[in-house]
Amino acid sequence: MTIFPLALGEVTLTIVAFFLGILLGTQLQARLSRRTTLLILIMSVVAAFLFEAPVHYSSVLGGVFAEHISFSFKFISATIGLLVGKSLRKEGGIQ
Amino acid sequence: MEIKELRGIKGIVAAVALLIIFFGVFSSFLQLEGNVARGISEEYNKLAYRIAPNNLASWVYDYRGIDTLLETGVIYVGAVVSVLVLGRGLVRLNVPEEEDIVKVSGMDLKTETMPVLLKYFALPVVILLIAYGLLVVLEAPTSGGGGFQCGVIVSSAYLLSVIIYGKKSPLNMRKKALVAFGTFGWGLYVLMGLPGYLVTGYWQYNVGADLWSWVSTFPGAVPDALKAVFGEPFMLALQLKEGISYATSGILPIINIGESFNVIGAICLIFFAFIYGWSDSEEGASE
Numbered sequence: 273m274t275i276f277p278l279a280l281g282e283v284t285l286t287i288v289a290f291f292l293g294i295l296l297g298t299q300l301q302a303r304l305s306r307r308t309t310l311l312i313l314i315m316s317v318v319a320a321f322l323f324e325a326p327v328h329y330s331s332v333l334g335g336v337f338a339e340h341i342s343f344s345f346k347f348i349s350a351t352i353g354l355l356v357g358k359s360l361r362k363e364g365g366i367q
Numbered sequence: 368m369e370i371k372e373l374r375g376i377k378g379i380v381a382a383v384a385l386l387i388i389f390f391g392v393f394s395s396f397l398q399l400e401g402n403v404a405r406g407i408s409e410e411y412n413k414l415a416y417r418i419a420p421n422n423l424a425s426w427v428y429d430y431r432g433i434d435t436l437l438e439t440g441v442i443y444v445g446a447v448v449s450v451l452v453l454g455r456g457l458v459r460l461n462v463p464e465e466e467d468i469v470k471v472s473g474m475d476l477k478t479e480t481m482p483v484l485l486k487y488f489a490l491p492v493v494i495l496l497i498a499y500g501l502l503v504v505l506e507a508p509t510s511g512g513g514g515f516q517c518g519v520i521v522s523s524a525y526l527l528s529v530i531i532y533g534k535k536s537p538l539n540m541r542k543k544a545l546v547a548f549g550t551f552g553w554g555l556y557v558l559m560g561l562p563g564y565l566v567t568g569y570w571q572y573n574v575g576a577d578l579w580s581w582v583s584t585f586p587g588a589v590p591d592a593l594k595a596v597f598g599e600p601f602m603l604a605l606q607l608k609e610g611i612s613y614a615t616s617g618i619l620p621i622i623n624i625g626e627s628f629n630v631i632g633a634i635c636l637i638f639f640a641f642i643y644g645w646s647d648s649e650e651g652a653s654e
Binding site for chain 1: 487490491495498499501502537602603604624
């Protein structure tokens with residue numbers, strides 16, 4: 273485990289995931305309650321743990337906390353981006 | 368076509384064509400021994416890890432980048448043509464212009480009567496599916512996945528949303544947005560060929576990875592600034608037995624993103640045409 277990434281590639285795509293999430297999130301027209309939003313975020317973290325960080329990643333910023341404990345930060349970042357993108361669009365549709 | 372129909376001029380043409388094909392294939396088999404060039408694949412396999420740990424991504428988007436670009440084009444053109452053919456919507460196909468569109472009750476689900484499981488989990492699943500699609504495209508250089516797969520996954524999220532919620536789907540992709548996604552994706556893919564072409568003369572040369580500059584006969588040299596812009600942000604430190612090896616996928620992730628948006632636009636456009644029909648005056652999902 274290293275504190276700082278050995279290479280920038282472990283972080284860049286997480287940032288890109290956030291912005292792509294915003295882009296696609298603007299296509300969501302749904303009113304989400306706080307409970308549903310929390311559910312999505314929890315499910316996202318669980319999924320990120322299951323997906324794990326790529327085997328070539330080695331830093332905390334890349335999502336690697338220990339040898340067998342890693343998170344796919346891209347997935348969490350994309351989910352947050354989608355929720356942010358959704359909030360940018362005027363509400364309506366399903367409730 | 369039956370054998371009887373091959374009499375006369377048709378039969379002669381068929382026989383000549385078959386003879387040409389036969390002699391062509393047969394003679395090429397005779398020349399096969401000792402003349403098979405193994406191509407560049409073996410050398411490329413030795414170099415591909417310098418681009419991305421996922422060798423397949425290096426092959427599809429670097430070595431065969433233009434081929435994949437054309438495949439992407441075929442997908443989008445195919446989608447547009449499909450929309451033009453089916454654009455009025457399946458429901459309208461056999462109905463005269465004057466009659467109203469047949470209402471399909473299954474498409475107008477009332478969310479109030481929806482099963483609990485669907486009501487509370489369908490939308491989170493749709494959102495997580497999109498996030499998964501983004502994960503698949505962004506992890507393409509390091510693990511399995513890519514633009515095509517991402518496009519299909521996001522399209523399946525769109526379809527799932529429409530199947531569950533009907534026309535007033537929460538994933539409310541508009542016609543203009545889908546066209547914009549497709550053109551943005553294809554355009555991004557095409558434009559990624561420009562930097563390589565300008566400095567080396569090879570379209571879609573990976574200026575970030577700069578794999579072939581060590582060859583003495585390679586035309587042109589990639590400036591350090593260009594190499595840094597496209598290479599540094601995607602640099603990975605691969606811990607190999609031989610030690611740490613730095614590899615950058617260069618323009619591969621960007622190409623993958625372009626590819627994914629192209630496929631999202633193309634496939635969702637077909638779904639859109641089936642669901643809402645197509646006309647210049649309608650905005651489809653918004654109505």
